[in-house]
Amino acid sequence: MKASRFLFAIAVGVVILVAALLISVLLRFNMSPYQAEDTPEGVARNYLLALQRKDYERAYHYLSTTLSGYPANVEQFASDIEQLASDVNRPPYDVNWYREDVALTVGPTWLSGDEAGVTVVRTRIGSGNLVGGEPDTFTFYMGLRRENGVWKIQYAEGYWSDCWYYRSNPGCR
Numbered sequence: 001m002k003a004s005r006f007l008f009a010i011a012v013g014v015v016i017l018v019a020a021l022l023i024s025v026l027l028r029f030n031m032s033p034y035q036a037e038d039t040p041e042g043v044a045r046n047y048l049l050a051l052q053r054k055d056y057e058r059a060y061h062y063l064s065t066t067l068s069g070y071p072a073n074v075e076q077f078a079s080d081i082e083q084l085a086s087d088v089n090r091p092p093y094d095v096n097w098y099r100e101d102v103a104l105t106v107g108p109t110w111l112s113g114d115e116a117g118v119t120v121v122r123t124r125i126g127s128g129n130l131v132g133g134e135p136d137t138f139t140f141y142m143g144l145r146r147e148n149g150v151w152k153i154q155y156a157e158g159y160w161s162d163c164w165y166y167r168s169n170p171g172c173r
Contacts, residue, residue: 063152068164069172084160102122103122121139122139140156142156
């Protein structure tokens with residue numbers, strides 16, 4: 001009888017530890033400070049963090065002004081972002097970056113002169129299975145270019161509005 005209580009206590013302890021670890025991982029990105037903007041990784045990470053915090057003015061600052069559909073102002077950018085976030089038919093990832101069960105990790109980067117590519121892994125923990133399930137991951141890429149000595153985002157497969165390429169699309173406001 002004592003052995004079963006002991007095993008039960010261990011199991012409960014493990015579940016609590018796993019839950020605390022998951023919460024810690026999810027909050028780490030949300031609570032971390034912005035990084036220096038002198039690297040492509042820093043700019044990519046800050047852009048995603050600004051979106052997660054709904055700091056649209058800061059996120060807008062990271063876009064390249066050379067985009068053909070570059071938003072005219074922060075309000076236009078915010079409108080594009082809100083439209084993107086409400087598009088539930090945009091597979092294969094959940095674009096609601098501000099969700100608490102989504103962690104974004106900026107990974108490997110390649111550099112070639114004034115061009116850079118940054119890999120980002122989006123992990124959604126949850127999906128109804130806190131213990132014993134695989135997290136849902138999606139890897140996407142961001143393209144950056146150094147413009148006047150500053151890294152700017154030219155392209156992103158995720159967390160990006162197509163309107164920034166083609167403002168004349170019917171779905172763009």
